[in-house]
Amino acid sequence: MSNAPIVEACRLAYSGFERNRRDALASFLHRDVVFEFPESLPYGGRYEGIEEFRAWWTVLYAEYYDYFHYDAHAVIDGGDHVAVPVTARAQARNGAQMENEHLFLFRIEDGMIVHGRIYADTAKGRDVLAGQAPRRYPKLDVIAAARVREAGLPG
Secondary structure, eight states, X not given: OOOHHHHHHHHHHHSSBTTOOOHHHHTTEEEEEEEEEOTTXXXXXXXXXXXXXXXXXXXXXXXXXXXXXXXXXXXXXXXXXXXXXXXXXXXXXXXXXXXXXXXXXXXXXXXXXXXXXXXXXXXXXXXXXXXXXXXXXXXXXXXXXXXXXXXXXXX
């Protein structure tokens, strides 16, 4: 079975930031769909069934974010899975803004999405929800660190 309709719906839902159109993708959600979001976020967890999933979105916008927009890097059809790496742009209710990389992974059965999971840098999300700029660390100088270790010097 071809996932072409779901792939196209993902393109519409996750491309163009403010132009995201999610209605077509929602039509492919199985009534017993399960979505999982990282539990390190205050709205994380496992949400079962279309009613609970839709309620999750309602609470997400009512409590946490003014908007959450996406732009897909690709939509990858893997047969029984569709993967969508995206750049996400969001503004928390407190006004803090975030740009983050996410990956949506959907499991497909009989032309319907039966499971979804979001993989993301949740530390950025927590920082933004706390009203802080996302914490960033400088790139580790791995060459220098490796030479110190090889020389037997304390790191």
